[in-house]
Amino acid sequence: MQKNDLKTPYFMIDESKLVANLEKAKLLKELSGVKLVLALKCFSTWGVFDLIKPYLDGTTSSGPYEVKLGYETFGGETHAYSVGYSEDDVKDVAEICDKMIFNSQNQLAAYRHLVEGKASLGLRLNPGVSYAGQDLANPARQYSRLGVQWDHIDTAVFDNLDGVMFHMNCENKDEDAFIRLLNDISDKFGKHLDKLDWVSLGGGVFFTWPGYNIEKLAAALKTFSEKHGVQLYLEPGEAIITKTADLVVTVVDIVENEIKTAIVDSATEAHRLDTLIYDEPASIAEASEQGAHQYVIGSCSCLAGDQFCVTQFDEPLKIGQRLHITDSAGYTMVKLNWFNGLKMPSIYCERANGEIEKLNEFGYDDFKRSLSQWSVS
Ligand SMILES: Cc1ncc(COP(=O)(O)O)c(C=O)c1O
Known part of the structure; x- marks a missing residue:
């Protein structure tokens, strides 16, 4: 052809450019111990997943069909998140996902019995701080519906929870700005995070951008994960495919x-x-x-x-x-x-x-x- x-x-997707990004992802993983799951909302062209699979740990999703696609075509760890699940969605998704992340305490309370014993249970928290160039894409914007606001958390929830997800970055190319957010999360939520197995810090961290200091990011992630005794995840989309x-x-x-x-x-x-x-x-x-x-x-x-x-x-x-x-x-x-x-x-x-x-x-x-x-x- x-x-x-x-x-x-x-x-036209260029394999060499993709692999160059993935090599940076590999370095970040090696230096920090973080696990990386591809955000399918950003890129789901599964025809090239065989090129990506050796580098990443699995996929994360925003809706029921993405979960299924990740499970079928990528494998590894399948994380399932949705801003709003129906009961039918939860029943379907719980059969194939490894981690189920609910967006609210309501949804967690209503559906946890459908997930327990099948997948690890998670909740999205909204740290109230973010890095995003545009309000449309700012998870901490006024009246945000994305995740539980930190002053609305019923802290008893952490006694029966495996992990939490924060997503608060959009195309963040500034490692210091990310580290400030990380410290803020550690200060606000630290004592609760100590009880958990895993924490996902979401996507939007642009570690493949030219000049990005991967070593600095990796060191901060490692410190955070050791301090709170959790397995850290990032959910990169754009960083992988940029x-x-x-x-x-x-x-x-x-x-x-x-x-x-x-x-x-x-x-x-x-x-x-x-x-x-x-x-x-x-x-x-x-x-x-x-x-x-x-x-x-x-x-x-x-x-x-x-x-x-x-x-x-x-x-x-x-x-x-x-x-x-x-x-x-x-x-x-x-x-x-x-x-x-x-x-x-x-x-x-x-x-x-x-x-x-x-x-x-x-x-x-x-x-x-x-x-x-x-x-x-
Ligand atoms: C929860 C969550 N995870 C991951 C991502 C992927 O972000 P990015 O493609 O900017 O890395 C997004 C993007 O909106 C998201 O909402």
Whole structure:
């Protein structure tokens, strides 16, 4: 398979880049004793799990189907968490998970009898402090429903609990800021944590970011785990998959209205939703900061404001030209949707030896089936 023969739009996951991130994860584990479970909410493209499995300890999830997917396709430890379980969910999930983490004391009290003897019991706590660039993604935002607020905890709960989960970071690239949160948790909750077997510190710790001081993070994690006598977990998503995949698109038209817009055969609303939700412009591999030719990279959806970014190129863009939208793995493929009946990007993996392997492709039948399978009689 040659890249130029592949029809756009498509995602290309780069094995070598993925392995480079995973090697950093391995180092963190070795230095700290922390266990790492992949957050499937960020990345669930199970076709490459065989590359990830040797490095991580298992998966964590946010809903019942992710639990099943992690159990079936990844193995190792399967952590199950949900903001709100139904009784049916709990019954299904308890059969296959190793750890069941409830979001509230209500849910824990209502369902613990369905889990005891089957999985380790956990509760999500909200430390009331966080590191997050945007309020939308801030677990400690006002009126947060994520985890038990620290001043609402019935401390008797710790007598019959195996572990707790905190998640309070979003793309935290600053190890000192993380360590401050860790110390805060130790001060606020320490005497309760001492009674537990495990503590998960959630995701959002960007230890694969260039220049991140993994040794410093590892030392802080080790100290925390020894102080409280717990097995520590992190739940990385973005850190594992960052900068490992491009969304490859083709310029299908160029229009002009004061500035030029290159329209590509993809849309943020359908294929790269977080560009829109978080208003974070995408990066294009072919762009050049000093380039003289500026374009809006516009999507082919009907939404007026749907664009990938505004950027510059050294040469004018041409219809038919391909562009690589970089860093398009985390929170992208898990959020793909069929808005506008656009063609869904295929998914490929470029192996370390240069070979291209197809992981998925989609057609009109997938679109049709996602809308109805039966019509009214
Ligand atoms: C509970 C929990 N764990 C892990 C993660 C993964 O975070 P990230 O992909 O930023 O590492 C999230 C992200 O929202 C989360 O809510």
